[in-house]
Amino acid sequence: MSYNYAKAFGWDSVAAAAVFAALYSPLAMYFIYKIIQERRRVLFRMTLFCIIRITAFILRAVSVGAPSVGQNKNIFIATEVLFSVGFFGLLYATYSLVMDRLDLCEEESMPIPIIGNLLRLTRNRHLFRMALIVPMALGIAGINIATENPNSTTGSSLRKASAIIFLILTVLQGLQTLVLIKAEHEGKDSLKYTSTSFGVKHASLIFGIISLLLLVREVFTVATIDQTLKANNEHFWYPLVALPEILCVICYTIPTLIPPKEKAADLAKYNV
Template sequence: MSVNYAHAIGFDSVAAAAIFAVLYVPLLGWFILQSFKHPTYVHIVLSLFCAIRVTAFVIRSVLASSSSAGENLGLLIGDEVLFGVGFFGLLYSAYTLVLDRELLNDSPEPKHPIIQLTRNRRIFRLALTTAVALGSAGTSMSQSSNSSTAHTGKTLHVVSTVIFLVLTVLQALQTLALARSELSETSQYKKENESFGMRNGVYILLVVSALLLVREAFSMATVNDLLKQTNEHFWYPLLAVPEIIAVTLYATPGLVPPRSELPK
């Protein structure tokens, strides 16, 4: 007898997946447009993120609606990998915006050694890439019929989740440091640039950081309980909703500074 893997782990709501796919389409269009008008790393990465989320939610709706699709383990694994890969862009965009805003405001160098280390974009990007690679490999291996391979896959998935959580916490600390710096004195750049995103950017980034922490806290809390992690009653409000709110906040006019205004 065939097994419907998608239904077995809680993929039941076709409507919810379809709604999220539709909601990401205008966001995808917005960031693609901005990538041409004001090409920056953030706009390009968020365009890719939205494209990945549209694809992943379409696949999820198909898995939930079709018994034959739900029995396709490879399709299910592919969908899970897409959701893991996409978070790279979401977290790195927040990280990049904080560092760019510090450059614009000529903020003083942080004194904490850990914060100083994580300001190195190459190191942060390498850590994120490692987390994505381990998570993708872990997701694929954990579905193996070989118990040893499946155990290794679960271990890789846990390690990946821990790395993502640590990086999310570090990004939140950097955002707090930026907020403390900005709110303690008036930025000259903010005086000259009256866009809504620049005036209120630090508050927007604090909200984004909080949303990413909620997302990763849920992933970490359920890392050893697949059924709870994929339960739609928890997964949508604690993972999918924080993500789409964060992406919507990234679309705030003036939040992403033009590349021409950044110090060389």
């Protein structure tokens, strides 16, 4: 009897995967439309994330609905890799926009020196991007090894390391968001821009919500890293992983949260 990877790893619902693929489709179209209006790197990242999620959910739905596809190891690995690597783009998009907002504020310092120094270090965009590549690469390697040999401790260790590093980076990004909220709401007179637009006016709080959603996703991932059945249980996975991600993407459709290119220069050099 052939081994069904989809069933073995807890994939059960065709409908849920199909619904999420359908929900991501108009979001992808929205960001494609925005790219046509103005070519911004953050818009490309969000578009790519949506396309990756659409592809991953379609593959997941097909794997569950068609036993022959669910038994295909390569398709299973491809689906798992897509779910793993997509988070890179979402987290980096959030981080880069928060950094852009911080660049518009007067310099703020954290009251605890160690945390302050660490956050100043993570404001190096190139360094943060390179740090994100590490857990992504570890995760891909771990998925391949674990699928080839489910009893392999190496594959499990690599996936655990990937999840923990992603969690650390998510926490650091969340702390940067707290710095932004503090800077914008305790030092309004020091802001280098003014605007009545909802997306601009409340951006720091919206980023706070996004950061919290990302943290929920990563905490669940790390908490269940050694509990495969619980981690893949769709009663937990969809509300604690899939739902927070799509809510983050929906937040990015709030007008002017990603500032229009012509307004960016007026606000002060948004580099997104």
